[in-house]
Amino acid sequence: MKKTTKLLVFLSTWALVISFVVVAIGINSSNSANTPTAVTSTNSSAATTTNTPSANTNSSSTSTTANTTQTNSNRCVVTVNGSQYDVTQLQYTHSGGNVFSCGTDMTATFESMHGTRWSKIARYKI
């Protein structure tokens, strides 16, 4: 039994190392490929819906001036029940996963999972 458990731990540890490498390579290659055109190519639909002054003040307060453009380019705003919500951070922490289609009206999707409990996303309102 000890041999089996040792092997399982060994294999899992390597799987973790491999996922590290894959993510590192992925970040590197997407950085080099996207740097010049990031704003327009990655999230153009989101960008078009976020061109309001208030939207900018809502972006992560910890980000420095240097990467503000980066943050903006990755911003994700969706419409639910007629209001706009900045779900950039929620994409990462949403327990139902990253279900967001940035720049679209997601009222139907929201209602299917949460009903009309709009208060659930009130804090993300722009």
Add this chain to the structure above:
Amino acid sequence: MGNLVVVGMTVITGFLWLLTKTGYFAIGADPLRALSQILALVGATLLAINFILAARLKVVEDLFKGLDKVYHAHHWTGALATVFLINHPIWLVINAIPQYQLAKLYLLPSDSKAYTLGILALYSMLLLILITLYAKIKYDTWLKTHKLMGFPLLLASLHMLLITSDISRSPALRLWLFALTGCALAAYFYKAFLYKSYGPQGLYRVANVQSQGPYTLLKLRPVGERMKFRAGQFAFLSTGNQTIGTEPHPYSFASNPGDNIVQFAIKNLGDYTKNMRKSQAGDEITLQGPYGRFGDAFLNSDRNAIWIGGGVGITPFLSLMHKIKPKQQVEWFYSVNKPEEALFEKIIQEALQDKPNLRYRLHVAQKDGYLTAHKIREKLGGTIDVAAMIMLCGPPAMMAAMKAQLLEIGIAPSNIIYEDFSLR
């Protein structure tokens, strides 16, 4: 029984998790995330159980029928918890790809407190587990690293507390998991800080030390009340002497449970056991225990028995020989490498005088080759009583070989009783 309880508790976690899902859709819509979630929840459950098992609680030992079995469960729950918890972020990463920035959040510390806590918990636990499984270090150094395990447990608990997920949404799942991790933290705190002073123990003084070949014989006299133990049980001995080493090691009681003076035989294997012979009359020794259920089946029935003791593994039988009931027939084999290693020959011969239902045979491997199940059967007249329990105690290699041979000649596994002392 104990293992079944562990599995049952894991199933409860899985069941409570399923209740949080509104239907197949909730899992099917995001299967990898669901997989990652259940891995984390089952991993956390096993991790919590793992800590509770390590606390040497009497109720847990009763459930598993022996501390050796508790530690076996401690080993496999720990290893499986590690495997599950490592896989938890791996599947989140696979789910996130090609969003590599999102994937990075599952692997490296970030602004998100909940995520960072989980990541640190995993890495610190993994490091300590790798040391446990692969590093060849001294027992006491290893013990020190292993005691740090409470740190990852605390971080993991905070991760569970802060994360927005099924745990935060389902009151039942939340209550269940926090009860478990709460118990685990309490168990850790007890074992790491309170056990040494408040755990079951007795203070003894060395009455007599004898060195004989590779063995040290210790006779101890209680300072206060004597420890009540059953024949076949063991205790962890720790000296207050820095040069010998203060970390506790397990030894079987080798004396009549009714006697005031207790006896232990220690084979000089490692640094610590070699140093044991340096103890002197009057030295204080703390016994933690008693533990073990080796003799219970014999003590609680009238069944006949075959005792096979190899080397220092003779010790529990020296205690059990005082507890043979008139109805019980016992065949006792004592296997040693050389004649001079048969330490207790004199004590045994004396005890045999008034025990007509105990038959004893000394087997010297140097002369007759290793003791095997076939040789035992031969010496017992060609048959082994199928109703008799066969009790094994000796070096791990001998016990493994003997167990395999006994099964080969048709002995039912439930009739073979042994304890595995390799606790690490």
